[in-house]
Amino acid sequence: MNDAGQPQRRHAVITGASGFIGSSLLSRLKETGCRVTVLGRQRPPGLEADDVFAAWRIGDPVPESALAGADWIFHLAYDWHADTDDPAASPNLHAVRALRDAARTAGAARFVYAGSQSAAAAAPTRYGAVKQAAERLLDGERELAVRIAFVCGGSWRGPAGQLLDVMRRTPFLPAPAGPPAVQPIHVDDVAAGLIALAERGWSEKTLPALAGSERFPFGAFAAALARARLDRRVVPIPVPRALLTGLASILRGSLRDRVAGLAAMEPIESALPPGIDVRSLDDILAPDRERQSRRALIREGRALTGRMTSTAPPADLVYRYARALRAEARSPLGLPRNRLACGLALRWREMALRETDVRDRLGYALALVEAHPESRRLLAERRRGAAPALRAVAGMAADLAFGIVGKAIR
């Protein structure tokens, strides 16, 4: 760095630039005007003319020329299939050593290695053991291993993406019992933290750790994720950690590591570079919640206006309802999706629980229907015959019954 004048244009080398954190880091580096060299299996999008792509994978010799003149080296790549039972023999570890040495030769200002929360665990997985060993390798003044907690947001890949995949398929999720250890952090906050560390270094005794400021039990965290991102209810089933460890021992490959990692997950002390603010899980999930709530309001609009005319309501009417409630930041009523259950829930909440909000929204739906010329006609339409009459009488009877029950429980 040229302390006196304008900072020179930085040159950053990244491995794993196509990965979950890597892609966010790459775009952030490009945004801040860095020149980048990507070492990887495929050329990521977004590179400019003076950026360099060099084909490289874990296990390959480091193309030293590519590191020449680099200010920062971010090593993010990790090959899940390359791990061995002896961490010392892991190609992942060799790659750390090789890159470190190349960085030393090139005289890079900073070597930043993306480590893991798992490295802190007492009973390490193969992954954790490699990460732990790597931390020990980076003992130079300009070398930094960063422990990174559970990364969320952005393109939702990595462990978060795998967790979502699992939850798409099952309504139940085995979750390790025990203290809250998930510290979700947004991927963009991780990228910002890595750059801040490269820029300013780290003078504390302990390793820097990029972790959210809140800690969640795994089950609660997973359920919140499922609700916001998948609009699904996933019930966490608490499983003793020992059982999970046992389960891991009979599994193979990366799944084994994932399960063992889960069982061994320990909270880490968040140690953020100064000036870095991380968002809360609420903030991370806000865009998803927003989308869910919009969809739920549309479903609600369809249910409420549809109840007035007993037909599928026209789309413009439904959107008008959803728009109006969204404009005033009203959250959805949370009605069941099943039509029958939804009708029952509405009747129950209006007549037994006497929820004014429900009544107000039904009134609003009715007012919208009345202002909609085609739907208005349906309101006045008399349906002749025994079935509609029976339905109306059944409705009245249900209303009265709900009213009486409601009075009793109130």
Add this chain to the structure above:
Amino acid sequence: MTRAPETIVVVGAGPAGITAAHALLERGARVRILDAGDGPVYPTGFADAAPATDSDGPGGFSAYLSDRDSTGPDVSPKFATPTARRIGNDYARLNRLAANDFHLFGALAGGGLTTIWGGLAAPYDDDDLKAFPFDAADLRASYRTVGARMGISGARSDVFPAPPDGLELLPPLELHPTAGLIAARYRARTTAFHAAGIRLGAPLQAVLTEDRGRRRACDYRGTCLNGCANGAIYNAAFDIDALREFEGFSYSPGRGVDALARDGTGWRISTRGETIEAKTVVLAAGTLATTRLALAARTSGPRRVRLLHNPVFASGLLMPGRLSAPATERAFAMAQLALNVDLADAGADDAHALLYSTIGLPTSSLAAHMPFSTSTSVRAVAGLREALVPMTCFFSGAASDSHAELTDRGLSIVGGHSVELPRLVQAARKRIVRALRRIGVYGLPGSTTLAPPGADLHFVGTLPMGTATDGDCRVAGTDGLYVVDGSVFPELPARPCTYTIMAIADRAMRRLPLEP
């Protein structure tokens, strides 16, 4: 040198102001009307056969909620119409009115409240006028003049046995089939009804059943609630053009009067926009606005006065015989039938009930009165529409207990009902339901709602004749200050008061001494 004759200033362009101006101009006076509104408001461009809801829809969710809470379901759905919103929005603020427990509403428009009224033109009889310093015969000429100008349809009936002498009535409006059936069955059992203290008949209405000039006859499109796009229902604003035929007339919209003060031998009138001097001022701004100006202008007398209005309840009736009748597409959407309810044995004045059809009534306003869930109520309304007979029932002003007080900030109104009212509501409803049961019309349990004080809009009696004003509507203790709107009523009968307000304005202005 001859001085130009003085210009009499009439404050207000509602039914009273227009009538006063008419009478004065016919006598050769010069008249200037100051209208707080920006001119007449007509429901132009309102689609044929559209119901009386806002065609643009209910707006945002909060806007809908606040609208609903201020306009229903305890008050008439007419307050929710776009026309009512247009004319009513600024009324309280501009006239410096504040209200507690009172449904404050007024019209800022040429034509005043006749912009949204139902056209009921009920002449008072001697019994109604017993507290007034004159009797029906004294008002006859004025009823006739005003009635001829408005155009009144109807016929002699049990409710109005003696329409004003010499007034040629237009043919009555056609009744909705359900109301027609009720009227026919009533005629077959009149004696029993009379014995039960009930008289029933089609009301007299200031609604044209024949074209007259630019106004066209009622075509039963059913959109009356929002104001008549045909001009069939009389609107005082229609007469502003007729007044322009007189040489000495001028009309000034956008001239809300802020204050009125004695200035030498005349009055200084401060309006938005200009200060006007006049020797004679006629207040016809509507009782609430007039009361504020008059109380502030007079030098003696209390600042807190009684305010009369007609407490009113709404109730649903059902005629099961009409359940399977074919849907009626077109009908007049305001009152179909009027009932006089004798409450002497309850120690009260007669009540006056009105029966409606559901034509033009939004489903929501009917559903709001059903004790069911919204969706079931909507279904019930669709099935019952033809057989439903909404009813409103008005009590005399004696059942109201409201006051208006002049404060530094304006007129403060505190509304209330007499302690007797709940008992009267019970008595009247019971009497009506019992009588109608004989002809196959039944009360719907749980459908009765008492409107908040003031929801009837029949605000009168703050400057009663005999004390605050004299029989010729001059404000006591002042010179040249007249009040010709509802303010001068000494009492308020249950029957609709507009026609009589107009007749009194006409009578007073024909008696006002003019400069030679």
